[in-house]
Structure formats: C-alpha cells, structure tokens
Amino acid sequence: MEEVDHLAHERNKAQFDVEAMKIVWAGSRHAFEVSDRMSRLVASDPAFRKDNRATLSRKELFKNTLRKAAYAWKRIVELHLSEEEASKLRFFVDEPAYTDLHWGMFVPAIKGQGTDEQHQKWLTLAYKMQIIGCYAQTELGHGSNVQGLETTATFDPKSDEFIIHSPTLTSSKWWPGGLGKVSTHAVIYARLIIDGRDHGVHGFIVQLRSLDDHLPLPGITIGDIGMKFGNGAYNTMDNGVLQFNHVRIPRNQMLMRVSQVTREGKYVQSDVPRQLVYGTMVYVRQTIVSDASSALSRAVCVAVRYSAVRRQFGSQDGGPETQVIDYKTQQSRLFPLLASAYAFRFVGEWLKWLYMDVTKRLQANEFSTLPEAHACTAGLKSLTTTATADGIEECRKLCGGHGYLCSSGLPELFAVYVPACTYEGDNTVLLLQVARFLMKTVSQLGSGKQLVGTTAYMQRAEHLMQCTSDVRSAEDWLKPSFILEAFEARALRLAVTCAKNISKAPNPEEGFSQLSPDLAEAAVAHCQLIVVSKFIDKIQGDIDGMGLKEQLQALCGIYALSLLHKHLGEFLSTGCITPKQAALANEKLRSLYAKVRPNAVALVDAFNYTDHFLGSILGRYDGNVYPKLYEEAWKDPLNDSVVPDGYHEYVRPLLKQQLRTAKL
Numbered sequence: 001m002e003e004v005d006h007l008a009h010e011r012n013k014a015q016f017d018v019e020a021m022k023i024v025w026a027g028s029r030h031a032f033e034v035s036d037r038m039s040r041l042v043a044s045d046p047a048f049r050k051d052n053r054a055t056l057s058r059k060e061l062f063k064n065t066l067r068k069a070a071y072a073w074k075r076i077v078e079l080h081l082s083e084e085e086a087s088k089l090r091f092f093v094d095e096p097a098y099t100d101l102h103w104g105m106f107v108p109a110i111k112g113q114g115t116d117e118q119h120q121k122w123l124t125l126a127y128k129m130q131i132i133g134c135y136a137q138t139e140l141g142h143g144s145n146v147q148g149l150e151t152t153a154t155f156d157p158k159s160d161e162f163i164i165h166s167p168t169l170t171s172s173k174w175w176p177g178g179l180g181k182v183s184t185h186a187v188i189y190a191r192l193i194i195d196g197r198d199h200g201v202h203g204f205i206v207q208l209r210s211l212d213d214h215l216p217l218p219g220i221t222i223g224d225i226g227m228k229f230g231n232g233a234y235n236t237m238d239n240g241v242l243q244f245n246h247v248r249i250p251r252n253q254m255l256m257r258v259s260q261v262t263r264e265g266k267y268v269q270s271d272v273p274r275q276l277v278y279g280t281m282v283y284v285r286q287t288i289v290s291d292a293s294s295a296l297s298r299a300v301c302v303a304v305r306y307s308a309v310r311r312q313f314g315s316q317d318g319g320p321e322t323q324v325i326d327y328k329t330q331q332s333r334l335f336p337l338l339a340s341a342y343a344f345r346f347v348g349e350w351l352k353w354l355y356m357d358v359t360k361r362l363q364a365n366e367f368s369t370l371p372e373a374h375a376c377t378a379g380l381k382s383l384t385t386t387a388t389a390d391g392i393e394e395c396r397k398l399c400g401g402h403g404y405l406c407s408s409g410l411p412e413l414f415a416v417y418v419p420a421c422t423y424e425g426d427n428t429v430l431l432l433q434v435a436r437f438l439m440k441t442v443s444q445l446g447s448g449k450q451l452v453g454t455t456a457y458m459q460r461a462e463h464l465m466q467c468t469s470d471v472r473s474a475e476d477w478l479k480p481s482f483i484l485e486a487f488e489a490r491a492l493r494l495a496v497t498c499a500k501n502i503s504k505a506p507n508p509e510e511g512f513s514q515l516s517p518d519l520a521e522a523a524v525a526h527c528q529l530i531v532v533s534k535f536i537d538k539i540q541g542d543i544d545g546m547g548l549k550e551q552l553q554a555l556c557g558i559y560a561l562s563l564l565h566k567h568l569g570e571f572l573s574t575g576c577i578t579p580k581q582a583a584l585a586n587e588k589l590r591s592l593y594a595k596v597r598p599n600a601v602a603l604v605d606a607f608n609y610t611d612h613f614l615g616s617i618l619g620r621y622d623g624n625v626y627p628k629l630y631e632e633a634w635k636d637p638l639n640d641s642v643v644p645d646g647y648h649e650y651v652r653p654l655l656k657q658q659l660r661t662a663k664l
C-alpha cells in the first residue's frame with residue numbers, strides 16, 4: 001500500500017532549508033553523517049527492538065538489556081566503530097545500561113584521577129571490557145555531602161595495603177549504576193585514614209566480583225536496590241548496594257594523581273587542587289547538558305507533530321476542525337520548549353568546548369579556570385535538566401489524553417529522564433554552588449580584578465546596576481543588545497541584593513543559609529543569561545542555508561522573551577524594564593510564535609530522529625496516528641483473550657450476587 005505523509009502540507013510550508021538545519025543541529029556535516037548512519041543502523045536491527053519494555057518483568061527487562069549491551073559491543077567491535085560512532089550507537093539504542101557507568105564514569109575517573117601507571121594497567125583492561133566498572137560514591141546516608149561519606153580506607157603499612165570498610169549501615173554504597181549485578185570493579189570513594197588521621201575522601205579502584213564465577217569477593221556484600229519509578233524506564237539499570245567488611249587492596253589502587261600515599265605511609269599532596277577528586281562529576285555534568293537538549297527535542301518532536309495532526313473544535317460549514325497547534329495557548333506552551341531544545345543544544349556545544357579547554361589547562365597545571373568550569377557545569381546541568389523534565393511533562397499534557405498512553409513514548413521518556421534532576425548533584429545543591437561562585441565574584445567588584453568568562457558582564461556593574469532598558473518598540477526586543485542588557489542587569493542586581501543581605505547577617509555562613517532561596521534564584525538568572533548569550537553567539541556566527549538565520553533568530557527571541565515573561569516579577573522589581581516594555585516583549589513574543597508556526601514541523605524534522613528512536617505513535621514521521629494507535633491497542637497482552645483471566649474467579653461471582661440482590 002502506498003505510504004501517505006499526513007504531515008506533507010506542514011512540511012511544504014517550511015521557509016528554510018531543513019537539510020541545512022539538520023547539520024546545524026548536529027554541530028557539523030561530519031557529526032550529522034555519523035549520527036544519521038548510527039541511527040539507521042540501530043533502527044534497522046531487530047535486536048534493538050524496544051517497543052515491549054513496559055510489559056516486561058524486571059528480570060526479563062534486565063536480561064534483555066544485558067543481551068542488547070553484549071550485542072552492541074559485538075557490533076562495535078565487528079564494525080570497528082570509532083569512539084564517536086560507538087557513543088552515537090549507544091545514544092540511539094536508547095536504553096540505560098551498566099555500560100553507561102563503565103564508559104561514562106569508571107573510565108573517566110581513572111583517566112582524570114589516576115597516574116600514568118594506573119592508566120596503563122586499568123584502562124587497558126577497561127577499554128576491552130575485560131573488566132567492567134562503576135562509580136561508587138553515594139552512600140545510604142550521604143549523597144550531596146561528599147565530605148560526609150563514611151566508608152574508610154585505612155592504610156596498613158605492614159602489608160602495604162588499604163583496608164576498605166563500611167563501619168555503619170549508612171556507609172553502605174547505595175545507588176551506583178551497574179553495581180547491583182554486573183560490575184566486576186568499582187572506583188569507590190572513601191575516607192583515607194593513615195595512622196589514625198583522616199585525610200578526607202579519595203578514590204580507590206576495588207575489585208568486587210570474581211572474574212571466573214562472578215561471585216562477590218570475600219568481605220563484599222552486594223545487590224540491587226530495587227525497582228525504580230516507572231515501567232521499563234531506568235529499571236534496565238542495576239543500581240546497587242555494597243558493603244565492605246575489612247577488604248584489603250594494594251596501596252597502588254588508590255587513585256594517586258591528586259595526592260599520594262608512600263610506601264612509608266606518608267601522605268603527599270601534589271600541586272593539583274583537591275577538587276580534582278570531583279572531576280568526573282564535572283565531566284558528566286557537561287555531557288548531561290547536551291543530553292537535555294536530546295531528551296527535550298524528542299518530547300517536543302512528538303508534541304509538535306501530534307499537535308499538527310490533532311484537530312478539535314472550529315469546524316466551519318462542515319470543513320475540518322482546527323489543528324490544535326493553531327491555538328495560541330498551545331503555541332505559547334509548545335514553542336518556548338522548541339526554542340529551549342535549540343538553546344540547550346547550542347549551550348551544550350559551548351560547554352563541551354569550555355570543558356575541553358579547562359582539561360587542556362589542567363594538564364598543563366593551570367588551574368585558574370576550574371572554579372568557572374565547576375560553576376558553569378553545575379549551574380547549566382541544574383537549569384537544563386529541570387527545564388527538560390518539566391518540559392517533557394508539559395509535552396505529555398500538550399498531547400491530551402493520548403499523551404498518557406505508553407505508546408506516546410512520553411511516560412517512559414519522563415520516567416527515564418527525571419532522575420537527571422537528582423543524579424550528578426541535586427539541582428538545588430548545584431545552584432547553591434553557583435551562588436557561592438557568584439557571591440565570591442560580587443565581593444571582588446571594585447577591587448580592580450579583571451573578571452573574565454561568563455562573569456565578564458559584572459565588570460560593567462556601575463552601568464548595569466542603574467540602567468533602564470532603552471526598548472521603545474516591540475521590534476527592539478529582537479535586538480541582541482537589548483535582550484542581553486536586560487538579562488545581565490537582572491542577574492547582577494539579584495546577585496548584588498543577595499550579597500548585601502548576606503552582609504547584614506551575623507556571619508556569612510548564616511547569611512548564605514538564610515538567603516539560600518534568593519541565592520538559588522540569582523543562580524538561575526545567571527545561568528539563563530549564559531544560555532541566552534550562547535544562543536546569540538551561535539546566530540552571530542557562520543550559519544549557512546536558506547532561511548536558517550531567520551528561524552534561529554525567532555527561536556532565540558522566543559527563548560529569551562518567554563523567560564522574561566515567566567520571570568517578569570524579577571525584571572520589574574529590579575527595575576531592569578518597565579511594565580510598558582514588558583507589554584512590548586509580550587507583543588513581540590506573539591509575533592514570533594506566528595513566525596515559527598508554519599515552520600514548526602520542519603524545525604522538529606531537523607532533529608533527524610527515526611521513528612524507532614522516537615518510540616512514539618503520536619510523533620510518527622508520517623503523522624498516521626489514529627490507525628496506528630488503534631492497531632497498537634490490540635497488541636496489549638490484556639487483549640490476548642476476550643474474557644480476561646480472573647473473570648471467573650472475581651467478576652462473575654459479583655455479577656451473580658448482584659443478580660440475586662436485584663431479585664430480592
């Protein structure tokens with residue numbers, strides 16, 4: 001039967017070159033080609049089927065993931081895939097697995113915190129997956145407060161070993177992915193004790209299970225922590241619990257780049273800052289920002305396509321009803337999310353550059369940009385994951401009742417995604433880290449110290465503290481200088497107000513604690529400024545292709561002005577803009593929605609997602625939603641029989657009883 005594209009009329013309206021936008025979205029032609037090839041490879045291979053996850057039991061689900069991971073690895077080896085290709089393949093397989101922690105945290109922890117000899121020994125094995133590792137930091141009693149971890153690593157000079165021990169129930173490692181059932185090794189974090197003295201938390205490589213029979217080694221108790229939120233979803237991962245009972249490891253298994261313990265038991269701190277022990281988290285937070293744009297774009301792709309298919313009300317003279325995407329309320333909820341997906345993509349690209357830059361500097365023992373890298377990765381991780389989790393849920397609502405079906409793909413996407421607000425640092429805890437960085441920066445204002453990077457705008461404090469916006473028309477709100485000034489003034493004024501209020505407290509710590517809700521808002525304002533400014537930078541760079549710049553300008557305007565609208569109280573109360581200017585911003589926003597409307601479907605096509613990856617009947621490329629929803633319903637196991645199991649035991653007796661009652 002001939003395939004019909006129910007969204008063809010939408011695609012024909014596009015005013016820009018979609019193929020060129022695919023390249024901008026991917027980052028480069030090369031990145032696009034890799035991504036396109038890997039997505040097709042996965043989509044065309046039945047071994048990567050994923051439409052049955054919600055109906056599998058935990059054991060079936062987990063075994064299925066083990067099978068996929070082994071098969072993916074086999075394909076990676078057979079096809080000689082590069083690191084870039086392999087990680088794209090993993091992305092399109094779209095299933096959390098122990099391999100994420102092995103490649104995403106265990107390997108980077110050894111790379112970042114290990115010595116050359118340690119790299120030689122452990123990375124050689126890890127790269128071939130001859131050992132499988134995880135990242136065991138969090139404990140039952142402490143996750144956010146890393147300095148509060150209780151596991152101990154006591155140096156025994158007689159045997160030249162560390163004794164790893166869990167002294168309390170709350171010191172049990174709890175949450176590490178891959179730990180529960182698969183990992184043979186872990187990088188664990190424990191307090192280093194030498195001669196009774198506590199030197200704080202350090203990383204150690206510990207073997208957990210036998211490489212012969214996979215049984216836990218002596219002194220180790222280990223298991224899975226149980227089912228998590230949602231069907232399928234993150235339950236493909238074996239998040240684990242681990243206790244040590246005086247387990248001995250050789251001294252050379254402490255990760256010794258940051259500090260060393262000598263044969264004599266002397267603790268030596270190198271010039272490298274202690275915070276490098278937290279380096280793996282900085283790396284992963286940076287990757288999470290790009291992942292946010294992927295998750296949000298996926299939800300938005302579903303919601304935009306379905307909103308163009310779905311019609312409700314407004315039929316005139318028996319004609320078709322209105323497409324729900326034409327309702328202004330639908331646009332005002334959906335288009336800021338579409339704009340955010342693009343915004344997070346570009347800020348993710350920039351953050352990757354920042355991370356690579358700081359890594360190069362660290363290798364050359366230049367540590368000055370580390371605090372900014374920490375603040376940016378922490379803050380942007382927090383901002384983008386919160387917005388993405390909320391955005392996925394909003395997309396579900398934008399799809400009405402059908403969004404609640406698993407076959408929409410949105411419930412599982414939300415369930416898999418939402419822990420990103422917690423893992424790699426609780427989002428509020430991370431905002432407070434940004435706030436500390438901002439308070440330090442504000443305290444340096446007027447000291448003559450040159451401010452660089454993302455806080456360079458504070459250098460113009462004198463102007464930004466007293467300026468009012470010069471916006472006079474709705475059109476003015478499209479000018480980058482007006483947008484930037486409003487966001488800079490708001491961020492600076494919120495930070496300075498916090499600093500002033502902290503200074504009135506009996507001591508800075510008490511003041512910081514009292515002001516923490518305001519500080520978190522100041523941190524959000526600073527991070528939003530970063531995202532807006534990186535979006536503007538992107539547009540001002542080289543962008544080739546018919547109509548691309550216009551579309552990206554519209555999306556950038558929507559991103560910035562919808563935030564301005566959402567946080568209007570802050571912009572007005574800090575006196576950055578007037579109520580009249582706020583009304584003009586809203587007027588501009590409405591006109592931008594109208595500009596994006598005919599391009600909306602093409603703007604999500606530019607993500608280049610296959611139907612396999614989207615996993616959503618509502619988001620199908622061809623828009624053929626209703627027949628497929630109908631077909632899908634019949635596949636549910638409940639429909640295997642006309643009369644359900646349990647009818648004769650539980651329903652029929654009730655019905656009979658009602659009959660008897662009715663006769664009375």
Ligand SMILES: CCCCCCCCCCCCCCCCCCCCCCC/C=C/C(=O)SCCNC(=O)CCNC(=O)[C@H](O)C(C)(C)COP(=O)(O)OP(=O)(O)OC[C@H]1O[C@@H](n2cnc3c(N)ncnc32)[C@H](O)[C@@H]1OP(=O)(O)O
Pocket residue numbers: 065068069070072073076086087089090093095096097099100101103104105135137138143144145146147177275276278279281282284287370371374422423424425426429433436
């Ligand atoms: C089926 C599929 C099969 C496919 C198979 C394919 C196979 C191959 C494919 C290969 C593909 C690769 C795929 C890779 C995928 C990668 C994906 C990764 C997946 C990730 C999943 C996530 C899992 C989750 C993991 C975790 O959650 S790990 C635990 C995280 N924990 C936290 O984040 C804890 C949060 N807490 C903290 O960070 C800190 O404790 C704190 C910062 C909150 C406070 O710390 P502390 O008390 O020490 O600090 P202070 O406030 O006193 O500050 C001291 C100073 O230090 C500075 N600081 C703090 N942190 C840092 C830092 N990180 N860096 C630098 N500086 C830091 C502060 O600013 C202070 O500075 P100052 O003194 O100047 O003020």
Ligand SMILES: Cc1cc2nc3c(=O)[nH]c(=O)nc-3n(C[C@H](O)[C@H](O)[C@H](O)COP(=O)(O)OP(=O)(O)OC[C@H]3O[C@@H](n4cnc5c(N)ncnc54)[C@H](O)[C@@H]3O)c2cc1C
Pocket residue numbers: 101135136137138141142143144145174175176177234239419422423424425426427428429432
């Ligand atoms: C799916 C998943 C996978 C994970 N994978 C791993 C892994 O592989 N390895 C690993 O080591 N860990 C892992 N974790 C653990 C994760 O890193 C922690 O759960 C996370 O860092 C949050 O810490 P917590 O659980 O201690 O939260 P808590 O700190 O107990 O947070 C509870 C509440 O207290 C608030 N709060 C805490 N401290 C402060 C403060 N100072 N000021 C204001 N409010 C505060 C928080 O905002 C939050 O609202 C994983 C977690 C999840 C959910």
